[in-house]
Amino acid sequence: MSTAELVALMLTDGRLPTGGHTQSAGLEPAVRAGLGADGKQLADVTTYARDRLHTVTRVEAAVAVLARYITHSHQSEGLRLVEGAWAARTSSQVLRGVSRRQGRAYLRLAGRVWPEVLEHLQADSEVPRPIVIGVIGAVTGLSAEQVARIIAYDDVQSVVSASLKLLPVDPAEAATWLAGLHDDIEELVADVSPLTDIEKIPANGAPLIDQFAQNHATERMRLFHA
Amino acid sequence: MHETRSFRLGVAGPVGTGKSSLIATVCRELADELRLGVITNDIYTDEDARLLRSAGVLDPDRIRAVETGACPHTAIRDDVTPNLIAVEDLERDFAPLDVVLVESGGDNLTATFSPALVDAQIFVLDVAGGGDVARKGGPGIARADLLIVNKTDLAPYVGVDVEQMVKDASEARDGKPVIALSRTDPASVAELTEWVRTMTAHVRTGGHTPVDPGPMAPHSHVGEDGTLITHVHSH
Numbered sequence: 001m002s003t004a005e006l007v008a009l010m011l012t013d014g015r016l017p018t019g020g021h022t023q024s025a026g027l028e029p030a031v032r033a034g035l036g037a038d039g040k041q042l043a044d045v046t047t048y049a050r051d052r053l054h055t056v057t058r059v060e061a062a063v064a065v066l067a068r069y070i071t072h073s074h075q076s077e078g079l080r081l082v083e084g085a086w087a088a089r090t091s092s093q094v095l096r097g098v099s100r101r102q103g104r105a106y107l108r109l110a111g112r113v114w115p116e117v118l119e120h121l122q123a124d125s126e127v128p129r130p131i132v133i134g135v136i137g138a139v140t141g142l143s144a145e146q147v148a149r150i151i152a153y154d155d156v157q158s159v160v161s162a163s164l165k166l167l168p169v170d171p172a173e174a175a176t177w178l179a180g181l182h183d184d185i186e187e188l189v190a191d192v193s194p195l196t197d198i199e200k201i202p203a204n205g206a207p208l209i210d211q212f213a214q215n216h217a218t219e220r221m222r223l224f225h226a
Numbered sequence: 227m228h229e230t231r232s233f234r235l236g237v238a239g240p241v242g243t244g245k246s247s248l249i250a251t252v253c254r255e256l257a258d259e260l261r262l263g264v265i266t267n268d269i270y271t272d273e274d275a276r277l278l279r280s281a282g283v284l285d286p287d288r289i290r291a292v293e294t295g296a297c298p299h300t301a302i303r304d305d306v307t308p309n310l311i312a313v314e315d316l317e318r319d320f321a322p323l324d325v326v327l328v329e330s331g332g333d334n335l336t337a338t339f340s341p342a343l344v345d346a347q348i349f350v351l352d353v354a355g356g357g358d359v360a361r362k363g364g365p366g367i368a369r370a371d372l373l374i375v376n377k378t379d380l381a382p383y384v385g386v387d388v389e390q391m392v393k394d395a396s397e398a399r400d401g402k403p404v405i406a407l408s409r410t411d412p413a414s415v416a417e418l419t420e421w422v423r424t425m426t427a428h429v430r431t432g433g434h435t436p437v438d439p440g441p442m443a444p445h446s447h448v449g450e451d452g453t454l455i456t457h458v459h460s461h
């Protein structure tokens with residue numbers, strides 16, 4: 001029997017074939033801009049991940065929570081409104097594009113694994129990733145908390161694991177950073193999981209992360225897509 | 227086969243063995259006769275796509291790059307999603323295409339394409355890598371649909387006996403084709419283009435079943451009755 005717990009584990013497993021190996025959650029351009037410079041300030045990586053949890057990732061998680069809620073309540077136009085709210089809060093065109101590309105990869109997989117997803121989203125469309133995750137959550141019986149936690153955990157894990165490729169980091173140290181962020185993740189989950197009103201999706205932004213993303217899009221030599 | 231579905235042909239092999247050059251050659255020779263598209267896989271951005279576009283052998287819009295995030299092996303094997311999306315987009319935007327060539331980012335001798343991504347694959351070695359490589363084998367060398375021993379024009383300078391290298395490779399491949407190629411040798415280029423032509427026709431008529439070279443080298447174990455069994459797992 002499929003349980004919500006197992007679905008949640010699948011969705012946060014980096015081995016799920018959705019192109020996750022191309023993502024650093026913005027860490028690569030941040031490193032390029034000086035984060036963790038010279039290998040002396042490696043703990044900057046955690047600060048960066050925490051800043052994301054307070055800003056862009058908070059927005060993403062709230063969008064996923066709303067997408068789940070709207071899918072449950074069968075409001076057919078509702079997902080479009082969630083998408084509009086997401087776009088209004090994601091000011092970087094590059095980051096909107098990145099999220100849509102990732103969303104398409106998730107949707108492609110979800111359409112095979114959980115076909116019911118396609119009753120809510122058009123196959124092969126470029127839907128923002130948090131909306132796809134929210135809809136998967138709805139059709140597989142995930143709670144709002146689980147959906148928010150998936151977004152938050154995945155984001156932190158993307159940052160931390162990309163740091164192993166980009167900086168001279170000891171993998172055990174990286175895992176320690178990840179564990180050290182659990183409180184921040186749960187705080188985010190508690191904040192966004194009760195949301196049921198699109199207008200209440202937070203609008204926190206991180207202009208520097210947007211700027212880094214814009215720079216990265218024209219970078220000639222990069223390891224990660226974003 | 228769906229109307230807009232092309233023949234998807236993978237080109238794998240270690241870095242620098244001549245995959246991009248081979249694709250450029252195929253485009254130059256066949257672009258007038260087959261509707262082609264190209265997907266490159268780059269470890270760092272779109273270097274290979276740029277190189278191929280600047281070679282002027284194919285409409286630059288038909289050459290697209292997929293970023294592999296430092297995992298070229300993953301992108302053609304365990305998680306082909308970004309590549310599949312790129313191939314499907316190309317097939318849609320330029321429908322109908324006859325062949326889409328997918329170049330792997332190239333890492334080591336063990337990397338081969340998943341049959342979920344390509345219908346057939348070429349594995350490229352070069353003489354500069356040494357005459358022993360073919361004999362040592364590996365899944366791509368042993369079981370790719372076509373093995374190329376490239377840059378034969380360099381053989382005298384690196385002390386490699388091409389004939390011997392091809393012979394070793396053929397033995398490792400159970401009769402599957404091997405072509406000794408050099409871009410400066412028109413006869414060998416003709417052999418390559420003829421293979422692509424024939425394979426394209428074969429795939430189009432549904433006569434070809436994709437073969438997975440698989441990650442495993444042939445191995446031996448002792449059977450229940452004590453005899454030695456040497457075999458290759460076909461997945």
Ligand SMILES: Nc1nc2c(ncn2[C@@H]2O[C@H](COP(=O)(O)OP(=O)(O)O)[C@@H](O)[C@H]2O)c(=O)[nH]1
Nearest residue numbers: 241242243244245246247248377380408409410
């Ligand atoms: N001498 C010689 N050089 C070749 C031949 N084919 C490719 N090369 C060179 O080998 C190098 C690597 O080729 P490339 O196609 O970029 O290899 P890839 O990394 O496998 O894509 C380049 O400098 C090519 O010009 C050939 O037939 N003969």
Ligand SMILES: [Mg+2]
Nearest residue numbers: 245246274329
């Ligand atoms: Mg190349």
